[in-house]
Amino acid sequence: MNSLTGLIGHVPAPAAYAVLAVAVLAESVLLIGAFVPTFTMLLTAGALARTGDLNLALVVATAACAAVAGDAAGHRTGHLLGGRLRTGRLGRRIPTAAWRRAHTLMAGRGGQAVLLSRFVPVARTLTPHLAGAARLPYRRIAPFSVLAAALWAGGEAGAGYTAATSLPHAVALGGPRSPSPPS
DSSP: OOHHHHHHTTSOHHHHHHHHHHHHHHHHHSSOGGGSOHHHHHHHHHHHHHHTSSOHHHHHHHHHHHHHHHHHHHHHHHHHHHHHHHHSTTGGGSOHHHHHHHHHHHHHHHHHHHHHHTTSTTHHHHHHHHHHHTTOOHHHHHHHHHHHHHHHHHHHHHHHHHHHHHHHHHHHHHSOOOOOOOO
């Protein structure tokens, strides 16, 4: 178990919400999504809500608000650094036609991209940055970001909440069996 995920279960509830918010925000802004276990953290927080240690509505609200804030910050970062992205060492390797195509797609479907990418690790981190780099106004992606964040946080925390009741049954069914007596 990751230390961040384990931390949620071993700190007081207010600190658990803060750890969750910081982790979701870090995943969204700092491009370190592969290293922040937000899926596991939301499952754990949902399971803790089932036991009464946390409140499910607060878990969902905390994660969703942090995701929306992360999308806004990522969009701003992309807007500020977008030009450097294209002219940087890696950006120069991408053909100009590909940059134009990406810009056109983001301008036409940027909000939908933000909505769908929320459910894909790493893509959910990159998409708001790309929307900002494409100079897509934040107001065009904000409603999609809010909807996606609420669905994502609710779905993942809800899965943990639901799974918490099933875990003892799954362990009983699939756990080690006592050896049968010899015949």
